[in-house]
Amino acid sequence: MNKVISSLQNPLVKQLILLQNKSRERKKSGVFVVEGVREIKLALKGKFAIKTLILCPAIFSEKIDDFSETVSEIIEITEEVYHKIAYRTSTEGILAIAKSKDVSLKNFQLKNKNPLLLIAEAPEKPGNIGALLRTADAANLDAVFIANPKTDLYNPNIIRSSVGCVFTNTIVMGTTSEIIAFLQENKIYFYAATLQNSNVYHEIDYTVPSAIVVGTEATGLSEVWRTKSTKNILIPMEGEIDSMNVSVAAGILIFEAKRQRTTNS
Template structure:
């Protein structure tokens, strides 16, 4: 397979790709960056809408075979670039030799809700830390959640740090960005229970029944659920903390709750 070669950071395509490190250009161009061999391999294997793949390094080493072979019949643009070009495009300081430019996918969240049986949804309100958001998506994937919904005040789903933190789970389950105050009532119409988290709650996570259709809403570690979202919650639950820790990281707290839901649903 022939690769087109790009050697200059002044190339117009390189300028566009490098701009994807900023949200306004990701929105404008409708694309985002995925970096690293494992993540790009996962994007290829999952059939993500890849616009281009940039590779810097020894193409004869076999290191990139899964990527190259995986897109051979898809018409994806493959570029052999210099290390300087790759570093200019990549978000990390020491990129692993490959970057994919991927089209953002926008599904219809309202249609997605239709005819779901006993779903487990994760809803995120004002999560600002990219690592936390990526970890929450990864955990939702691990427990087999039905989908993840991000409120408009969350960090951008396509932030390069979020994409890397998902470790490929970005490509495994439905993800939507929605206005929570508008969308949560639509979820209620589907017969699910909306469960929030609060330190002052009637039940702990271990006392709540997760075997029915559930929407688990997680707010920011600093401020919890926003006022408008909190008003839409059916029940609040808490994590028991008999030790002396003041609080748990939001990603850890959501992981405990999602795994308790999985335990109840599979026992």
């Protein structure tokens, strides 16, 4: 018989609220909360260890067998508790506590001899990170590198905005200098999206081992990327402004690279 929690004062309920709201709690405990049927299925597909499933029987209508094979604990909660701990109200009455992965660069091994990578330097907005991860998933990139990360990867807003693609991508975190050293050691050409001293993006050959580097909309890329890149690239602008959303720009660049690789394969 599953354990049932109905009190908002239950210690697990308090922990779940902390995990949803505090990056420090997620880092200290090494776990985070996943909400929703699709997201939990993608976490399992991405080989994330699910410690606990939390169900609200009044809302949840799926087959529990789809989730419970590798889970050691299932807890039922009341609708009142669910609405207290759920970050979103549209997550089908199911949450999970999952174990975080160490995504530091020292743990990453490049498997493809001709990789296509995306590097985002210091992205802050969870919505932009989520959109970048969705684009990377759509393009089936070899990895997404986040240089000088400013935001906790398991922030519920990143999980939500990525629609679970935070679990389907290979994600690597490190400092800008560490990632540049990695690219140079592995002979990967890297192209910095910047307005300074740039080439038009579609004139570059991306059929070789390549990484596309994007910065924030506010400040762009740091100087080290612009000076050490193989080449700087830009998307010509024909309107009144000289910038676009970082995830839109990354999508244009990534799919040009994909087009070239498909055409020349």
